[in-house]
Amino acid sequence: MGIRFSAPGRRLAVTVAGAVVLATVAAGCGGATKSSTDNSGSGAAAGAGPANPNGQIKKGLKIAFLPKATNNPYFTVLDSGGKKAVEAVGGQYKEVGTSSATDTAGQVSYVNTLTQQGENAIILSAQDPNALCTSLKQAMSAKVSVVTYDSDTAQDCRQVFINQASAEALGRSEVQLLGKELNYQGDIAVLSAAQTATNQNAWIGFMQDELKDPKYAKMKLVKVVYGNDDAQMSFQQTQGLLQSDPNLKGIIAPTTVGIKAAAQYLDGSQYKGKVQLTGLGDPNDMRQYVKDGTVQAFELWDEVKLGELAGYTAAALASGIITGEKGQSYTAGELGKYTIGDNGEVVLGDPTVFNAQNIDQYQF
Structure with missing residues (x-):
């Protein structure tokens, strides 16, 4: 059974983001890749124009997840939710990343590679807020939508941050x-x-x-x-x-x-x-x-739903339904409607406390 969030749980909150400095690393680091298809996709890109709240999710969007570490069970569950959302909107899911949660150079390299490969959106959990800004800004300049989840970068280095909870x-x-x-x-x-x-x-x-x-x-x-x-x-x-x-x-x-x-x-x-x-x-x-x-x-929090929300958000960005501005709303599949808050942040909902009385109700 998954965690159920009440409507009030979908409130917006401001999180702390670190300052960022420039860093560049050559592409081509080692790691794991999981992909749902190999076909090319299309879609509106980052900064392509004003938001179209009445628009539709474009089919065939290429959306890549870049977790802190691909061998962390937490991200395995989380990204399974992302895969579910991406495939639900007719997109092409990919997961790439390093096996170490401290290989910041590897994360930078993967961002560069994904940009060169023409992904429509990158969803990443930042290992270090001080190392990714240059590569992420280059990605957005190349019309790649950028969403952070779980761990943020500076506000101007992505369009939306999906926060698991306040x-x-x-x-x-x-x-x-x-x-x-x-x-x-x-x-x-x-x-x-x-x-x-x-x-x-x-x-x-x-x-x-x-x-x-x-x-x-x-x-x-x-x-x-x-x-x-x-x-x-x-x-x-x-x-x-x-x-x-x-x-x-x-x-x-x-x-x-x-x-x-x-x-x-x-x-x-x-x-x-x-x-x-x-x-x-x-x-x-x-x-x-x-x-x-x-x-x-x-x-x-519910890890699967966090991944789902990140996937739906990236699809909405890459389709031009939202641009990341405060007050813009979009529908995240069965999760319902979400509205972007301060600093481009969207909060999944309140966490759940687990103890001896309720832990057997949850299987993840």
């Missing part, structure tokens, strides 16, 4: 979950993904702001560490946190790879039940740790 809501809710579990007392730490990840840094910023509330006076964020969305590194970072601070009472891991690795470590250690863990995780990954008491609660 950055503020996610950052604050992680602290709120852990605070209740700890009775608002004790040292806590954050196990993040890459140090340059735009979404992670935005969430951490709101976590720090939430901790300024007087009710957290006895809770202290003592350290932020980075596992680079690598399972082994995240496992080792968890071990290091617990060994370096015997007073540590809680960990927030706002990354599906990180929270699973941290749960694995806690589950087999003396800290199980003594150190609380929350964050963002897949129900299928976390089910056993919730049921055996290692984790009380965590949260996430």
